[in-house]
Amino acid sequence: MTVDTFPAWPEDVPTHPLLIIDYRLLRKKDPSEVDRLWEAATTLGFWYLKNHGADTAVAEMFDLGAAVMALPLEEMMKYEQGDQGESFGYKMAGGDVVSPSGELDTAEFLNPRLVRRKTPSYPPPVLFHMESVVRPFILKSLEVTNTTIDIFNDKLGMAKGRLLELHSDAEWSGSQARIIRNKATNSTVKVATGSHTDFGSLSFLHNKQGGLQVLPPGADLWQYIEPIQDHAICNVGDALSILSGGLLRSNVHRVLPPPPTQANTERWSLVFFSRLGDSVILRALAEESPVVAEIVKKKSSGGSEKSHPHVTAQEWCQRRVKNRRMANRQATKTWEASLGTEGVNLF
Ligand SMILES: O=C(O)CCC(=O)C(=O)O
Numbered sequence: 001m002t003v004d005t006f007p008a009w010p011e012d013v014p015t016h017p018l019l020i021i022d023y024r025l026l027r028k029k030d031p032s033e034v035d036r037l038w039e040a041a042t043t044l045g046f047w048y049l050k051n052h053g054a055d056t057a058v059a060e061m062f063d064l065g066a067a068v069m070a071l072p073l074e075e076m077m078k079y080e081q082g083d084q085g086e087s088f089g090y091k092m093a094g095g096d097v098v099s100p101s102g103e104l105d106t107a108e109f110l111n112p113r114l115v116r117r118k119t120p121s122y123p124p125p126v127l128f129h130m131e132s133v134v135r136p137f138i139l140k141s142l143e144v145t146n147t148t149i150d151i152f153n154d155k156l157g158m159a160k161g162r163l164l165e166l167h168s169d170a171e172w173s174g175s176q177a178r179i180i181r182n183k184a185t186n187s188t189v190k191v192a193t194g195s196h197t198d199f200g201s202l203s204f205l206h207n208k209q210g211g212l213q214v215l216p217p218g219a220d221l222w223q224y225i226e227p228i229q230d231h232a233i234c235n236v237g238d239a240l241s242i243l244s245g246g247l248l249r250s251n252v253h254r255v256l257p258p259p260p261t262q263a264n265t266e267r268w269s270l271v272f273f274s275r276l277g278d279s280v281i282l283r284a285l286a287e288e289s290p291v292v293a294e295i296v297k298k299k300s301s302g303g304s305e306k307s308h309p310h311v312t313a314q315e316w317c318q319r320r321v322k323n324r325r326m327a328n329r330q331a332t333k334t335w336e337a338s339l340g341t342e343g344v345n346l347f
């Protein structure tokens, strides 16, 4: 069963409130909305976004997801992502681990981007709807994420348009859409997608059912994010966190099955991940931002190795994807190697 209307939210589950940011005001660079965005992005790093204008494109992507995932598994496996850190194409449920002890995930992913994979390409419904469905969703998502990133650029006091240059489509990047299905289950506690931080710059997420949880800084209890109709959930990823010297927060999160009032429903979600150009080096941009320079100076110990990974955005994403793959698992070693900025005090 898919869920078309928003199911009731249980009263007795721990739920984390988020600021609601109005995208119409962000587009106008409304000063007080820009300040509220900055507050959200530098505290938990998650916020709701309303009036983003992507609703039709989102609904069409969900329909496409349903058409693709109705194909037999062996058909979808022809488009599998592989185990080398590539994340375009299909990933079956159970392809990743969710914990150091190697429990398996339950999430199926179909990750398209506009540029075709060489071989194998994408399942026929995706190719057929690439221009009419995938492209409008990606272009709309890019407009939203680029507008937001440009606001961060100005808040960091960087040269006009500099952060967007690092996200330029003049080079390849890991930016991509992800359609996610978790089959219906009686369990409300079995981890579907393990604890992680997002790899890239900004995630633009569309949830119908709950299940997404965050572990806020200093908390020891995971808390749900309640989906709200027509409100996207946005969050900062590791790349922007590292570039900003840890000022922008990439918070750890995970996915459980839908909570009790929504149990036993097939869970669908959709994300657009905005990521840096493949060759951009991950390091704090102290020479380009007086705000970051100040942070680096204050904590002159310089942070840990993880705060200055000095690897490219492409290497960062590939390492993280590859080391969550069940096929590559080596006891807890690969889990450790899959981590991002979790628990790291960047400076
Ligand atoms: O399905 C969700 O709600 C979140 C998925 C997620 O965190 C991810 O794909 O990175």
Ligand SMILES: [Fe+2]
Pocket (backbone or CB within 6 Å): 196, 197, 198, 253
């Ligand atoms: Fe995520």
